[in-house]
Amino acid sequence: MNTITRISADRHERFRQFLADLWDYRELFWTFVERDIKVRYKQTALGVIWVILQPLFMAGAFAGIFGGIARMPTDGLPYAIFYLGALVSWNTFATALSSSAMSMENNAHLISKIYFPRLVVPGAVVCTSFVDFAIGWTLLNAAALWMGYWHWQLVAVTPLLLAIQAMTVLGFGLALGALNAQYRDVKHGVTFLVQVWMLATPVIYPASRLPAWAQDWLFLNPMAGVVTGYRAALQGVALPWELIGSCALMAVVYLAVGAWFFRKREAKLADIL
Amino acid sequence: MSDIAIQIFGLGKRYRYGGAAPLSTNLRADISDWAKGLFRRNSKGHPTLQQVHEHHLSASPEYFWALKDVSFEVNQGEVIGIIGRNGAGKSTLLKILSRITPPTTGHIEYHGRIASLLEVGTGFHRELTGRENIFLNGSILGMKRAEIARKFDEIVAFAEVEKFIDTPVKFYSSGMYVRLAFAVAAHLEPEILLVDEVLAVGDIEFQRKCIGKMEDVAREGRTVLVVSHSMSTVKALCSKAVLLESGRIKASGAVDGVVAGYVSASKVGAAKTVLTDADHDSGTTNQVRVRSLQLLNAPGNSFTVHWQQPISMVADVEVFEPLRDLVFGASIKTIYDTDILTIHSDIVDSKPQSSWTLEPGRYEIAFKLRNDLRPGSYRLRLGAACLQHLGRSNVLNVNAGTLQVLDFSEQGLTPRPSCTGLVNGYSTWSYERCPHQPKQTS
Numbered sequence A: 001m002n003t004i005t006r007i008s009a010d011r012h013e014r015f016r017q018f019l020a021d022l023w024d025y026r027e028l029f030w031t032f033v034e035r036d037i038k039v040r041y042k043q044t045a046l047g048v049i050w051v052i053l054q055p056l057f058m059a060g061a062f063a064g065i066f067g068g069i070a071r072m073p074t075d076g077l078p079y080a081i082f083y084l085g086a087l088v089s090w091n092t093f094a095t096a097l098s099s100s101a102m103s104m105e106n107n108a109h110l111i112s113k114i115y116f117p118r119l120v121v122p123g124a125v126v127c128t129s130f131v132d133f134a135i136g137w138t139l140l141n142a143a144a145l146w147m148g149y150w151h152w153q154l155v156a157v158t159p160l161l162l163a164i165q166a167m168t169v170l171g172f173g174l175a176l177g178a179l180n181a182q183y184r185d186v187k188h189g190v191t192f193l194v195q196v197w198m199l200a201t202p203v204i205y206p207a208s209r210l211p212a213w214a215q216d217w218l219f220l221n222p223m224a225g226v227v228t229g230y231r232a233a234l235q236g237v238a239l240p241w242e243l244i245g246s247c248a249l250m251a252v253v254y255l256a257v258g259a260w261f262f263r264k265r266e267a268k269l270a271d272i273l
Numbered sequence B: 001m002s003d004i005a006i007q008i009f010g011l012g013k014r015y016r017y018g019g020a021a022p023l024s025t026n027l028r029a030d031i032s033d034w035a036k037g038l039f040r041r042n043s044k045g046h047p048t049l050q051q052v053h054e055h056h057l058s059a060s061p062e063y064f065w066a067l068k069d070v071s072f073e074v075n076q077g078e079v080i081g082i083i084g085r086n087g088a089g090k091s092t093l094l095k096i097l098s099r100i101t102p103p104t105t106g107h108i109e110y111h112g113r114i115a116s117l118l119e120v121g122t123g124f125h126r127e128l129t130g131r132e133n134i135f136l137n138g139s140i141l142g143m144k145r146a147e148i149a150r151k152f153d154e155i156v157a158f159a160e161v162e163k164f165i166d167t168p169v170k171f172y173s174s175g176m177y178v179r180l181a182f183a184v185a186a187h188l189e190p191e192i193l194l195v196d197e198v199l200a201v202g203d204i205e206f207q208r209k210c211i212g213k214m215e216d217v218a219r220e221g222r223t224v225l226v227v228s229h230s231m232s233t234v235k236a237l238c239s240k241a242v243l244l245e246s247g248r249i250k251a252s253g254a255v256d257g258v259v260a261g262y263v264s265a266s267k268v269g270a271a272k273t274v275l276t277d278a279d280h281d282s283g284t285t286n287q288v289r290v291r292s293l294q295l296l297n298a299p300g301n302s303f304t305v306h307w308q309q310p311i312s313m314v315a316d317v318e319v320f321e322p323l324r325d326l327v328f329g330a331s332i333k334t335i336y337d338t339d340i341l342t343i344h345s346d347i348v349d350s351k352p353q354s355s356w357t358l359e360p361g362r363y364e365i366a367f368k369l370r371n372d373l374r375p376g377s378y379r380l381r382l383g384a385a386c387l388q389h390l391g392r393s394n395v396l397n398v399n400a401g402t403l404q405v406l407d408f409s410e411q412g413l414t415p416r417p418s419c420t421g422l423v424n425g426y427s428t429w430s431y432e433r434c435p436h437q438p439k440q441t442s
Helices: A011-024 A026-040 A049-069 A079-106 A120-147 A152-182 A185-200 A212-220 A222-235 A241-266 B023-042 B049-059 B090-097 B130-140 B145-159 B174-186 B197-201 B204-219 B231-237 B255-265
Strands: A004-008 B004-016 B063-075 B079-083 B105-111 B114-117 B192-196 B223-227 B240-245 B248-254 B268-274 B288-299 B311-319 B323-333 B339-344 B356-358 B361-369 B376-388 B391-405
Touching: A004 A011, A011 A026, A026 A120, A026 B130, A049 A079, A049 A120, A079 A120, A079 A152, A079 A185, A079 A222, A120 A152, A152 A185, A152 A222, A152 A241, A212 A222, A212 A241, A222 A241, B004 B090, B004 B223, B063 B090, B063 B105, B063 B223, B063 B240, B063 B248, B079 B090, B079 B231, B079 B255, B090 B105, B090 B114, B090 B192, B090 B223, B130 B145, B130 B174, B145 B174, B174 B204, B192 B204, B204 B223, B204 B231, B223 B231, B231 B255, B240 B255, B248 B255, B288 B376, B288 B391, B323 B361, B323 B391
Parallel strands: B079 B223, B079 B240, B114 B192, B192 B223
Antiparallel strands: A004 B105, B004 B063, B004 B105, B240 B248, B268 B288, B288 B311, B311 B361, B323 B339, B323 B356, B323 B376, B376 B391
């Protein structure tokens, strides 16, 4: 009836305990997701409407500047759809990346006072970003239907693209979060990273405008596959399976490396935060 | 079913002085270690990165062992007190047991669920309501949601916050906040409970509630580990105790023996505080200054005396101008600045004494005071005044810091917890049956 728990200096023994704990603490995971969602829009007059307004404003601004002024080519999509299609996933990615990078520091008071698998914190942050995504995605579908660009592919490909996005953001968020616990330099670097990453991702411009050599390396950035995938689905053309496939593979690699790095640092967190 | 709740084998924990090293050196050292490791691993016959690291760590004076070779067992249903001075490793042991930080060496095995109360209200969020925080805090402490839902009404009633349960806790008074936080913790049902006495920082009422709760838990047959500075708490709650000193177990066993060992091990010596101009009140003249104050019979090196131990002090005083008809004095106040007593050099044992006349120079001024203070923290002030035909003028008024009265005497006696107040009371009582008794109907 009683479970035996072993606390040990030996890392391999700790790993077995870690897997058991992750399952034991699954309810805490949902509690954190619930907390993050509830807290986010407390004491705001507009509340959840912000989730809808943010991508709408940003897509509007992008369409006005890059479409209206710079005349960016869009592979045949109207500007509003072209930018909304990319920003719904990009915005949730960027928010989740910076907040998971900060998650260890923000929860330092908990980590130094009580035990739970530390993975729960960045995991919950990424999960919370899905809520924003779901609202933005509904908005995207509504806009596509209204403007006549809705295609069944959009719905069909979403789970895969969302999985790629989640694995990438979790992989990077885990590594950056653990690093930020020790070197607070990371916090200042993340803002910069997000900006550069957006420029490196075909958000403002279509992937087709990149030179051929750059397109060959695009798979290193899983978000490029995600954004390009949504746009192809909206256009109703064949999906770029080669790119999406290699991006999915890369996302798995990023997640594995990030989780490995996080595990390596996890135990020390309470001592260095 | 095994009777042992916790087994600790050869536990050790090493820390670096001053926390993590400064960032730049740390990052650079980490990168160079890593590069060296890559190189070393490739060539046979060289130590691995791990070995290099271990060697570097053990040889480096930057590191110290907060715990070393700690092994003991706790049986199910036992209440164990962990005692020792500051820095003896008590809190580190609790942190390892609650899995906040991993041990450097050794391992622990325990049966059942551990809940640790290192503080109350861990994870409370200001913006969330009382209701939401009960679920949040409960989950963080390791309760299942169904369990919290089942105990919800009980928790709310215990905290006495029914009316405000849907108000964000940022609007709570600090008392309500602490009550709610403690109510959640009090409804945990772990097989093993770890408690740090820092928990009992609230008001007297709250401390009593905490201790009462711990007694309840112990009575229910659960295993409790209490870390405490208070010998009377440990003696009241625990059947066994473990005494830590510099990270090692100094003694363990039945509570009375261990507490007695701890008490007799506290050596008596001088403790000194240096006083600066900032400690002197600005309103007084610059004719005289206290340079330092020594407590001659302190157990340990802080301004601490045993319960019932006389206070013997020497002040190092510098006089700059000739002072005539001088009277020195000292006062002891509560931490809320209420005077408890004042003593003067011109009255000794209720008999008037002559005042002093001091020429410029250095003086050592000594005084002894019978100590009837109850355990706790007190403020100590020194002063001096010149008596003149028109009255007295203060020439010295200095804040001499805090005096701690321990909760056990030199002989290891502890005051009864039911005696409250600031000073020990000495009284005699008797009773006698009255000769005229009311007639009783049988």
